[in-house]
Each structure stands twice: as C-alpha cells, then as structure tokens.
Amino acid sequence: xxxxxxxxxxxxxxxxxxxPFLPADGLRRLSLAAEEAGVTGLALSDHPCVPGTFASxxxxxxxxxxxxxxxxxxPDPLVVAAALAAATTRARFMTAVLIAPLRHPVPLAxxxxxxxxxxxxxxxxxxxAGWLREEFEALGQENFGRRGAVLNEMLPLLRRLWSGxxxxxxxxxxxxxxxxxxxxxxxxxxIFVGGTSDAxxxxxxxxxxxxxxxxxxxxxxxxxxxxxxxARAEAGTEDxxxxxxxxxxxxxxxxxxxxxxxxxxxxxxxxxxxxxxxxESVYDLPVDDIAAALPDIVESIRTA
Numbered sequence: 001x002x003x004x005x006x007x008x009x010x011x012x013x014x015x016x017x018x019x020p021f022l023p024a025d026g027l028r029r030l031s032l033a034a035e036e037a038g039v040t041g042l043a044l045s046d047h048p049c050v051p052g053t054f055a056s057x058x059x060x061x062x063x064x065x066x067x068x069x070x071x072x073x074x075p076d077p078l079v080v081a082a083a084l085a086a087a088t089t090r091a092r093f094m095t096a097v098l099i100a101p102l103r104h105p106v107p108l109a110x111x112x113x114x115x116x117x118x119x120x121x122x123x124x125x126x127x128x129a130g131w132l133r134e135e136f137e138a139l140g141q142e143n144f145g146r147r148g149a150v151l152n153e154m155l156p157l158l159r160r161l162w163s164g165x166x167x168x169x170x171x172x173x174x175x176x177x178x179x180x181x182x183x184x185x186x187x188x189x190x191i192f193v194g195g196t197s198d199a200x201x202x203x204x205x206x207x208x209x210x211x212x213x214x215x216x217x218x219x220x221x222x223x224x225x226x227x228x229x230x231a232r233a234e235a236g237t238e239d240x241x242x243x244x245x246x247x248x249x250x251x252x253x254x255x256x257x258x259x260x261x262x263x264x265x266x267x268x269x270x271x272x273x274x275x276x277x278x279x280e281s282v283y284d285l286p287v288d289d290i291a292a293a294l295p296d297i298v299e300s301i302r303t304a
Contacts, residue, residue: 012302013257014040014267016245017294018096019080021045022272023073026287030272031084033291034091037298041092042084043126043212043245043269044077046099051134059131059196060214068132072283078111085119093119096212096245096269097128097194101147102139105154105174109161109181116185123185125158126212127151128194148199149173155191155207162189192245196224198231205231213246215271218259221246225263247271252297257304268301 017034019027019042031042050070058066081093093115100108116123129147130136136144143150150173157174160167164184169176192212193204201224204211211228213221225244232238247269248256260268273282276293 013261013265013304015298015301016041016043016094016096016267016269018043018045018247018269018271020272021072021074021283022285022287024075026285027075027080027084028087029287030291031088031091033294035088037295038302039091039270039294039298040267041094041122041124043094043096044080045074046077046095046097047074047132047135048076048099048102049135049138050074051132051138054132054134056131056133060216069283078115081123082115082118085115085122092122092124094124094192094212094245095126097126097192099130099135100127100154101129101143101150102136102141105157105169106161106176106179106181108154109158112158112189113162113181113183113185116187116189117183121186121189124190124192124209126192126194127155128212129200143173146173148203152203152207155193155203158191190243192243198227201228201231202235204228205235205237209241210243210245210266213244213269215247215249217249218256218263221248221260221265222263225265243267245269252301254300254304257301261304270297270301 017039019030022030034042050068050072052070077095077098085093112125129151133144153171153173157169161181162184164180164182166178166180168178190209191207192210193200193208194212205228216224243266244264245267246265252274257268272285272290273279275290275297
C-alpha cells in the first residue's frame with residue numbers, strides 16, 4: 001500500500017461503527033443513530049460462547065492481557081444483522097469477524113445467504129480463524145491447531161454453496177453428498193478475511209474481497225498492508241477489486257485518520273469506546289452519550 005500519487009483524487013474514508021458488548025436494545029438504538037449520522041455500515045463481533053477461564057493470548061491488544069467477562073453481551077452476529085437490517089434502510093452490516101472454523105460450512109453458508117437475501121444485499125461476511133483455544137474446546141472442536149487450513153477449505157466452498165445449485169464436497173476437513181443451499185444471496189456476497197500472520201494475509205489475498213483489521217497502531221498497519229500487498233502480488237490478485245477496513249488502537253485524531261487514508265485504508269472501523277469522553281472499560285458503553293457524539297466524529301473522519 002502506498003500513498004496516492006501527487007494530484008490524484010483522494011476519496012473520503014467510509015466509516016463503519018463496531019457494535020461489540022451491547023445489549024439488544026442498545027444495538028438497535030445505536031444502529032439507528034449511526035445510520036442517521038451517515039455511517040456506511042455496522043460491524044458485529046462474534047464469540048459463540050465465553051469460557052469461564054482462559055489462558056489464550058489475545059493477538060491484537062498491544063501485548064496487554066485481555067479479559068472477557070462471562071456476563072458480557074455477545075449476541076449471534078447473523079441473527080443481529082438480520083434484525084438490524086429490518087430496522088434500517090441504508091446501512092450495511094458485516095461480521096468483524098465471525099470465527100468460521102467453529103462452524104460447518106453448510107449452515108454458515110445458509111445463515112449468511114439468508115441475511116444477505118433478507119437485507120437486500122446489505123451484508124458482508126467477515127471471517128477469521130479465531131484465537132481462543134478454550135472456546136474451540138468448549139464446543140467440542142478439535143481443530144484449533146488446524147483452524148487456518150479449515151478456513152482455507154471453507155472460503156471457496158462458501159461461494160460454491162451460494163450458487164443455490166447442488167454442491168458435493170470431499171475435502172480434508174469436510175465431506176458431504178450433493179446439497180443445495182437456498183435462498184442464494186441476491187448478488188455477490190463479499191468476503192472479508194482478518195488476521196495478520198503471513199498465512200492469514202496469503203488467505204486474504206487468495207480468497208477475499210477485502211481485509212478487515214482490528215485495533216492496530218498506524219505504524220503496525222503500514223507494515224501489515226505492505227505485506228498484504230506483497231501477498232496479493234504473489235497470488236496474482238493485485239488487480240482484483242479489494243477493500244481495506246480496519247480500526248486503530250488509541251484515540252481517533254484527524255492526523256491519524258489522514259495517515260490511514262494515505263496508507264490506502266478505505267473504511268475506518270470506529271469503536272464505540274473511541275467516541276465521546278474517555279472511559280476506563282470497553283464494557284462501559286452509554287448508548288445515549290455515544291449516539292449524541294457520533295455525528296461529529298463521523299464527519300471529522302470523513303473530512304480528514
């Protein structure tokens with residue numbers, strides 16, 4: 001990723017609002033406020049369950065330990081996307097990210113296609129390999145050490161299943177006789193892939209319509225996006241339409257937003273705890289205060 005050439009037209013970054021750790025009424029209220037404030041879309045996080053205790057290191061916390069309280073609200077992102085799409089008219093929705101190796105590809109294809117169909121195509125599927133070993137173990141999954149390979153097999157299979165035609169598959173991790181998944185999405189259903197390892201970036205370059213990042217620093221992003229550009233060149237996909245969506249760690253400033261745009265970031269994933277007054281906990285999310293401060297920060301990002 002390089003800065004735009006001198007004299008090139010620089011388009012405004014789109015703004016997506018992440019919606020983690022919110023109860024059902026907060027999700028709806030903040031989604032409506034975000035649509036009114038002009039965000040492009042809403043990003044929904046995923047954990048099918050929260051282990052009571054875990055030792056797995058969180059890969060995107062800047063080397064800080066992470067806590068995930070068992071009582072934290074993490075509703076199913078596909079169900080939430082369908083419900084919020086029914087309550088809105090313009091906003092898009094994405095999973096950022098859904099832990100795909102915890103699912104079988106057939107019901108995952110069915111769920112994602114249904115959300116796309118019910119929302120009029122306002123849905124993007126963002127997936128990742130996951131990081132919480134104890135969550136895999138709690139769900140009886142024994143593939144944590146092979147989750148990257150599992151995801152590599154799933155991604156092209158999902159696109160085949162979205163055709164609505166009969167699909168048979170005999171792979172290393174999944175095998176099934178011909179099945180059809182209907183309704184199909186109303187158009188191409190974009191896939192975004194997360195992760196920063198070399199394997200994750202190769203996966204993204206080979207299979208995805210875009211990359212989704214987490215809470216990185218601007219300096220980290222410069223290195224990640226350079227490696228992603230190399231992976232796309234090696235895969236021969238550098239000329240394919242592709243979008244970069246990511247958040248950053250820390251405060252949102254015009255200077256940092258300008259730096260992201262110059263790195264080639266297309267959409268900024270704004271976290272709710274980055275809006276308004278600084279709060280000590282990411283689980284302290286006063287919806288009304290965030291909604292009131294949202295229009296100003298969205299405008300400042302778009303005009304940076």
